[in-house]
Amino acid sequence: MKITLANEQLLLLPQKAVYWPREGMLIIADIHFGKAASFRALGVPVPGGTTSANLGALDVLLAQYEVRHIMFLGDFLHARAAHAHATLMAMLAWRARHPHLRLTLVRGNHDMHAGDPPAQLDIAMVDEPHVVGPFAFCHHPDVLVPSYVLAGHVHPVYRLRSGWESLLLPCFLIGAERMVLPSFGAFTGGHPVAPQPGERMCVSSGEAVLEIPLPSA
Template sequence: MNHLIEIAGEQLLMLPQKALYWPRESMLIIADIHFGKAASFRALGVPVPAGTTSANLAALDDLIARLPVRQVMFLGDFLHARAARAPATLAAMQAWRARHPDLLLTLVRGNHDAHAGDPPPQLAMAMVDEPHVIGPFAFCHHPDVMVPSYVLAGHVHPVYRLRSGWDSLLLPCFLVGPERMVLPSFGAFTGGHPVLAQPGERVFVSSGEAVLEIPRSSLG
């Protein structure tokens, strides 16, 4: 179940699939997909599972099928590292792009993009630096960019620890403050960083099926 929120006078949908949707612009907003991260680790001899690129692309396909998406905004860290440019990874990405030739793709460069380099030209992505301002929003990778617009960013991979007695569970979350929203990492095999809400911030966790707000009284 999606969660509708009004930010800077615009309606946005927080999606259980760890993405954001801006209906007025038919824009899907994705943070930290980290294509090729598993391939980068395998190149270093670390035995991690294959298939994360396929999982990321399938997750994108699912959202594009569910929503009227005209454009996708990637908030940085599209490729994990130069080692992510494995032939199989690039071929899968190019095949995905060929299935969606009319989509407008934009990448706001993040810290990993600075090392990995821009995506191959065959992906036909517009490359921009932060802050990239459209309407009331500044699309950024880093949340601490100081601009007058409302910041939509990634980088942190926020997760929130839910506790019940002795049990606890880490869930990806949207961290929403008066001047910025930090999106969860969209990519498979990207991990997360536990966050604590600061005064004025709201936390919305994703169970994979629904987005739910953590009551302020439970945030501590």
């Protein structure tokens, strides 16, 4: 789905990411590498494979779009337990397949606790707000800056209802001064949101992004 924000064309992707064609930039929020490993380290019996799923999802997008730069909007690693050997080896193998890809991580709240990713991943580490062109790339949506904010943190989902049935879908919450992206990562969950007057709501079915008609204020 094409939208224009701050006089720039962006693509909202069904894979819960944003693509900025002019910059060849893929924008990813809340990938949470190692979350399942962190839960298993605490004795919670959750399935493995989420790191591979995240890396595979990135590869699908890299094959579809001309990506020169990935901007991660915080929460790259879930916790210190995300530094598990298997998790790091998988990420390093992925990085070796994409040596010329520029990676930037805007530190989020989980990154503060997990620590920076290994230097071998060659990720530029920045704090919010990180301004590129008309956009301020942030983790938290409530950062006050003159630029248009692209952020994550919330993991927004929207509940669609039909009679007695309902369905939670990841969504992009778009306002006059900010857009909140859905969580990209596998096994990250979501937080139901209610749009405020003047905001737009676009949900992802996994195959398409559709705007939800909202009542006027």
